[in-house]
Amino acid sequence: MAVLALTTALLARYAEGWVPDNRIASWVQRGEAREQYEVLVRDFGGDEFILLRLSGVDAEASRLGWADGIGSRIADSPAVSEVLDPLHLPGAEEGPPALERLKLAGERPLSRVLGEIDRTGDRIDLLIGIVPEATTAEREGLVALIDELRSEAREREVLLWAAGHPLVTSALDAESGQVERVFSPLLVVLSLLVITIIFRSLSIALAVALPAALASVAVRAALRAIGWPSNMILVAIGPIVFVIVLASLLHLVSAFRRERARGTAPIEAARRAWRRVLEAALLAAGTTAVGFGVFVTSGVEAVSRLGLAVAVGIAIATPTALWLCRLMLAGLEQAPAPRRGRSAGDPWRRLAARALRRRWAILSSAGVIFALAAVLSFDLSWGTNALDYFPAGHPVREQFLGLEEEGAALSTIELIVEATAPQGSEGTSLEDELAALPGVRRVIGPELVRRDVEKIAGLSAGLLYAPALRKAHRVSPDGKLQRWSVFTATGDAAEMRGHAERVERVAKAWCRPSGASSFVCGSLLGTLEMQTELISTLVTSLGLTVLVTGLLFLLILRSLHEFGAAMVTNLFPVALVLLVNRLTFAQIDAATVMVTAVVLGLAVDNTFHILLAARHREARPRIRERLRAFQRVGEPALVSTLSLTIGFAALASSGFAPTARFGFLVSVGVAAALCADLLVLPALWLEGIRNGRATGRSR
Helix, strand or coil: CHHHHHHHHHHHHHHCCCCECCCHHHHCCCCHHHHHHHHHHHHHCCCCEEEEEEECCCCCHHHHHHHHCHHHHHHCCCCEEEEECHHHCCCCCCCCCHHHHHHHHCCCHHHHHHCCCCCCCCEEEEEEEECCCCCHHHHHHHHHHHHHHHHHHHHCCCEEEEECHHHHHHHHHHHHHHHHHHHHHHHHHHHHHHHHHHHCCHHHHHHHHHHHHHHHHHHHHHHHHHCCCECCCHHHHHHHHHHHHHHHHHHHHHHHHHHHHCCCCHHHHHHHHHHHHHHHHHHHHHHHHHHHHHHHHCCCHHHHHHHHHHHHHHHHHHHHHHHHHHHHHHCCCCCCCCCCCCCCCHHHHHHHHHHHHCHHHHHHHHHHHHHHHHHHHHHCECCCCHHHHCCCCCHHHHHHHHHHHCCCCCEEEEEEEECCCCCCECCECHHHHHHCCCCEEEEECHHHHHHHHHHHHHHHHHHHHHHHHHHCCCECCCCCEEEEEEEECCCCHHHHHHHHHHHHHHHHHHHHHHCCCEEEECHHHHHHHHHHHHHHHHHHHHHHHHHHHHHHHHHHCCCHHHHHHHHHHHHHHHHHHHHHHHHHCCECCCCHHHHHHHHHHHHHHHHHHHHHHCCCCCCCCCHHHHHHHHHHHHHHHHHHHHHHHHHHHHHHCCCCHHHHHHHHHHHHHHHHHHHHHHHHHHHHHCCCCCHHHHHCCCC
16 A cells, blocks of 8 residues: 555656646647638737736826836747737837827827727727747746736736736636646545545555546646646546546445455455456446547547547556555455444345336436436537636636726637738728628728828838738738738627628628638637537537447347346436536536536446346346345445545535536436436336335345
């Protein structure tokens, strides 16, 4: 145990360096959306920005002098590609005093991108472009700089607000780290506590928890070693691997305790327990691994990586953890053997018998849940607004929404057009047509840059126009593409898709006379495609997991009746989770898309153990052996359910919505899986057994 604990601690220490990366660009799926986004990044520098607003600057010299230096300080950050500062606009960087420069900026067309500038100097907006390839550490440095500026602003009685999707992703990084540092260890501690209380043995609890914890930290350390960053999806890999391995180990421990109760020596008891549970444990692990393995087909890279990592992790960790647990159990000479006498499993045998007597009520209730889940789950929403991941009052959420309520537009739809397209259609500019669309707050395009250059350069504007276009990222380096940025308020998936479709229609109509091509792109539009892919992933993964589970059940079961009982039992918790999600959250996101696979993976574990436990004594199991199967499996099933439900309920207390939803739904699914195994399975599997025989005491 000491060696295993030390190894786990060392791996955990290494896994702490697993860097999170929740940039919007990381969620853009493969395919055409990804290719178009890469064009935007390569030729125009991307579309991530932060709006920084200073209110209360007025004409006071010290305040304005401090504000005058903010742009240069921010520009020094390696995460920043450019800063559009009204005090230092192109052509007016130096010369007049700061207040005069700010008033002049209010006369220039380019200042439209900064919102309604207060010409008295009371409010200043800076637009900060972010380097798409900036590392997590560089982005964290920029966030720290903004926090420093906010502190300086308070000292000067200036209100500083900063918002933008890069700050949202930085907050997601922080929340992902919180799951790693707090909730994953808490899951292990709570499970250890529950197992210790129920088994009344810390040594046995450690024999279960240590191998499962080792599997959890090992898979996280492996992902760090190969260079896969963490994110709000991959951060769940530690808890997932831990709970799946823990469930298999609890069956081994329960079988070991039964052997010890018979007076068997620890070494022999561990060997017999190993032989008794190995087949069911490997079948359950194989089903779970395949269930997650289907995520590899997802076009969302994070989901694909999760599927591969969990599948490989479970395939390796389950047999390894079983072997390690067996070795530790064999060495527990001082562990007290459970007392013989009335079996602790009797309540589960009696519960199975009662379920048989009330089979029609149980099956009718299950049928209602299946029907409601099938009907109501079709209208789940799938928003892209990451602000919904944060609770009300979260500073990132509040500042983002506050700026947009004041008229700022913090989301963009990027339109790329061939440079050979006409500069207008029937006397209108593309900028004007886009600005007239509903929901559009401002547009930055080549026309805006031209008017701004003419404002400051007069007759020499023609010489400055081409360099200004490149500096403003409105034309590609080779001159073949032009760019329009359409600013809108941040909305859900339907709203953003509607904006994009209208922009695309206007652009195609504008380009049609010249035959030029155009396309809309951007990081947010890429996440729209990711959300669509998540829905597809949910359906595909659930379907393939059910198919694989069904094939495994067909291989080990002897009749269609048994097969049907097993399938209905394991689909029941999935249906209940879908129904609960519809009634509580009513949406699919990056976290809830994984819940069905996790719940199904945990549900099949107890079912495999129950079905195979009935066959250890006779080739053709009778009712007595089937009831004894519930008697033997009931204890580990209850212990694992309590451990996992309490552990995942702890995740549900997180202020980070994806983690909270995942924890809550999995805890509901785990509890539902136990109910299905102890109520639905006997109601179907023991069909035809008379009440008198069913309740007779086994000898």
